[in-house]
Amino acid sequence: MSVIDRHGAAVAVFVSGVSSMGVEILAGRLLAPTFGSSVFTWGAVIGVLLAALSGGYVLGGRYASTHASMRALSIISAMSAVSVAVIAVSGDSAVAALGSVPIPGRYATIVPVAVLFGPMTFLLGIISPFAAEQSTAESHGGASGRVYALGTIGSIVGAFGTTFVLIPSLSVGLVAVVLAVPLVVVAVVLAEPDVPSMAAAGLAVLAVVVAASLVLGAPAGEQTLYETQTAYSQLEVTEENGVRTLYLDGVPQSAVYTDDREGYVFDYAPYMHIPMLMDDDVERVLFVGGGGFTGPQRYAEEYPNVTVDAVELDRGVVTAAEQYFRLEESDRLRVHVGDGRRFLSSTDHTYDVIVLDAFRADQVPFHLTTREFLELTNSRLDEDGVLMANVIAARAGEGSAFYRAMVKTLRTTYPSVYAFPTADTPSLQNIELVASKNASGFTRAQLQRRNDRRDIGLDLSAELRRYRQTDGVDTDDVPVLTDDYAPVDSLLDEQVDKRYVITGYNGSTDRD
Template sequence: MSSLRRAAAYRPTRPETAVFVSGVASMGLEILAGRLIAPQFGSSIYTWGTIIGVFLAALSYGYWRGGKAAAERASLGRLSRLFTLTAAYVVVLVVAGDLLLRSTTAFPLPSRMASLPAVAVLFGPPTYLLGYVSPYAAQLSEKRETGAASGHVYAVGTIGSIVGAFATTYFLIPSLDTDLIALVFGLLSVATAVALAYPVRIRGEAGKALLVGLLLVAAPVAGTAGITVEGRVVYETETAYQELQVVDAGDERTLYLDGQRHSAMDLSDPDRHVFTYTRYFHLPFLYTDDIDRVLFVGGGGFTGPKRFLDEYPNVTVDVVEIDPEVVRVAREYFRVPDSPRLNVHVGDGRQFLRDTDRTYDLIVLDAYRQDKVPFQLTTRQFMELTRERLDSDGILFANVIAAPSGPASDFYRAQYRTVRTVYPQVYTYPTVGGAFVQNIELVATANDERVPLETLRERNAAGAANIDLSAELDSHTAEAPPTDDVPVLRDDRAPVDSLLDPLVGQRYVVQRTNATNTTNTTTATATA
C-alpha cells in the first residue's frame, strides 16, 4: 500500500516532463509523416522505411550533439527553447508544408528513395531538436548516478513514445486533418516550453513560446482553404486509412484517396461512366448468363455497384469496403441508393470472404491502386479463397493498374501468373493500349473451356451486358503475357512493393468519356 501511495503522490520533475513530451511529439510526428508523404509518394514499404530511417537518424544526431553540449549548456531555459523552436518549425509545416513537399519531387533519385528529400526537409529539423531533450534532461536529472539518470530518462521517453503512437493512431488521425494534428503537437510543444520557462528568471523564453503559440493558432488559416489545382474541395478528412477529398470541377465530382483519383461522377448525368475502364466491369455478363449475386471488394465511389443496380434488375450486389468513412462519403456525395439489392459491409475483403458462407456468381476486385495494393488480396491463397466462394461457373474480375509490357508490367504479369495457378482460363483487357501504365482488366473463369472472342461479340450484339461493349472487346489481348521472370505471389512471399516500384515516374493513363460517350485521355504520374 505504501508503494501505491508513493506512486499516487509522485509528481514528475520538469526534465521528466520534457522527456515525456519529446517522446509523444517525436512518435506522433513520425506517424503523421506517413499521412503527409503518402499523397505525393505513396505509402509503400520504401516510403515507411525512409520515414523510420530519417527519424532515427535525426534523433541520433540530436542525441549526439545534445550529449556533447549537455555538461556545459543544459538548463531549463535551453530545454524550453528547444520546444519553442520545434513549435516554430511546426508553423512552417502547417503554412508551407505542401509547397515544401512538392518542391522535393524534382531530385534525381531512384524511385525507391524518392521520398527521402521530402521526409528529411519536413521532419528532420524538428526531430533533430527533440533529440537534444533526453541528454539535457539526463544532465538535469535529480538522480546522481549516470546509469540511473540515463535509464530513467530513456524509460520516460519511451513511455511518451508509446502514448504518442497510440494517441495519434487511434484518436488524432481518425478525428482531425493533418494540419490540425500538426497544430496539436505544436501547441503541446508551446505548453511544455512555457512550463519549463515558468521561473521568473527565464520569463523571456516563456514570452517567445507564447508568440510562437499565436503563430500556430493563426497558421491553419494562412492557406487557401477549399481550393486545389483539381477544383473546389467539397469535403475532406483524414480517415483511419487515408486522406480523403471530394472535389468538384465543373459538372464532375471526383473522390481522391491519398491524392489519387479513385472514382468520379457526372453531377448532371450520374449514370454516365466517367472513367472508361469502369465500363469493363460489365464484361463478365458476356461470359455467362447466370449472374445473380455479385461481390465488389472495394467500394470507393460505388460506380460499379450503382451501375449494376441500374442495369441488371435481377442482380443483388454486396460491397465490402475497409474504410467506413469512404462508405459514408459515397452515400452522401456520390448518390449511393438505399436499395434492398445493395448490401454494404465494412471490413477487410479477405476476412469477409473467409467468414461468409455465401457464394457468388461474380467477384470484382477493385481495391488496387497505382501505388498501394493490399498484398493479402493478391496471393494464390486469396485467389483460392475467391474460387471457393464462387459458383461452379463463377467469374473473378480484377482491376489491375500496371503496364501491359516493359519494366512497369511486373506486377500485372505476376498477378496474371498467380491467378492462372487457380483459374483455368484468364482473359486480359488493357484499357488504353500501348506500354503505358493503365488499368488492365483480368477476367478469370472457373470453366476449363475457353470462350472464343467471336462468341463474346455475338453475345454483346444480342445485348447480354445491357450496354454496348464492342470497343472494350476490341482491346482483348489474345496472347498470355510472359511470366517466367515474375513470381507466383504467396502469403509468405508477395513482394508487391518491389513489383510496383518500376511504375514510379511512369505516366498513368486514364481514358474518360465525355457527355457524348466518346473518350478522351488524361494522365497522371505514378507515385512511389
C-alpha cells in the first residue's frame, strides 16, 4: 500500500478542516463592508455554513460505501478549490450585488453567505465520510473518530491561522487564494491517471493561478493611498481634492485637509469641543476611539494646559494615523492600544472630559454602551466632569432606537444629558450626546455666554444653536442597556440600508 493510499484520506480531511474554518472567518470579513459585523452577520455565517456542512455529511455518508475513493476525494477537493478561487476574484462584487436583494435587514446576509460559501462548504462536508470509508482503521468507530479528530484539528489550525496570521497580513482576496492552495495540492496528489480526476485537478490549478494573478495584479484606486486588512476591519486611506480620508469597512472615520485649508473637514467634529464650555478647568481629556486621531491632536494643539490620552483598539488604525494623519505622541498626547473599557478600569487617572468616539452606524461595541460602563466613566470623571458620545442614528422615528436607548441609559447615571444633532435631515447622522455631572445643568444661553467670553480655539455658536434637552426624547419603547441585556444589534437593525449623511467639505458624504 502506497503512502498516498495510507495517508491521503487523512490529509484531505485535515485540509478540508483548515479551508472550511478559514473561509468561515474570511466570510465575516468579506461581508463586513456591506452588512457590518453584527451578531446577525455572524449568526448567518455560522448557521448557513453549519447547514451546508451537515448536508455534505449526510450526502457523503449515504454514498460513501459506493462512491468513496481517492479519485472522488481529488475531484471534490478540486471543485472546492475552484469555489474558493471564485470567492477570491468576485467576492466583493457578488456581496454588493446580493446585498440589494429585498430581504429584511437582519436576514440579508443569509443570501450572500449561502450563494458564495454554501457550495464550497457542502463539498468539504462530503470529504469526511468519504475519508472514513477509505480509512485503514480497524473499525467504523475508530475510522470515524480519527477522521473527525483530524477535521477538528484542521479547523483549529484554519481558525487561528486565518485570524491571527492571514487576515492581519493580506487582502481578503489573497487570503482566499492562500486557503485554496492546500485544496489544490490535495486534488493534484490524490488524482488518478484518468480523465475526470486529472481534468478536475488541472482546472483547480488553473483557477487558483488565474485568481492569484487577478488579485495580485488588481490596481488600487487612483485615489487610494493605503489599503490593508487589520485585525478588526478593512482599512483604506484615500485622497481627493485636497482631503485625505480614513475608511474602516467602507465608512469614513476621519478626514484632514492636505492643501492650505484649515479646520475640521467634517462638520460634526467641532462639537467635540463643547465639553470645554461645561468645565471651568479642563486639564486631562480621554478619547475612546482614535480613527485618524484628528480630535485628540486638535485638543493637544489648541489647549496647552491639557493632557490627552487616546485609546484605540486597533493597532492597524494607529499605524495608518502615524503614516498618513501626522499622529505623533508627545508629553501631552499619549496613545494607548487596547479596549477603552479595560483602560478605564485599570487607570488611576481622573479626567475632566471623556469623549467616546468608537461607534459606527452598524457596528457598536455593546460593552461601551451599558449602564455599568457609563458608571465607570462617571467614576473616572472629576466632580464637574463631562462625557461626550458620538452616536450615529436618526433623530426620531425609524432609525432612532439606538439613540433613544443611549439617552435612556445615560439618564440613569448622569443628572444632565443634552443632544446636539448635526444635520437637518431625517437620515442617519452624527448626534453628539453630552452628559454632565453638574446637576444644575446648562441652558443654551449659558453655554453661548461662555462661548462668547472664552477662547477655546473656535467659535461654537453654530453648534450651540442645535442644543437640545433630552427630556422630550421618547424612551418608553427602548431598554436601559446593561451588561446583562444590551440588544444593540437589534436596535441598530432598523438602521441597515438607511442613508448615512456626514456633512463636510463638499456638503455631505452619503453612505447607503
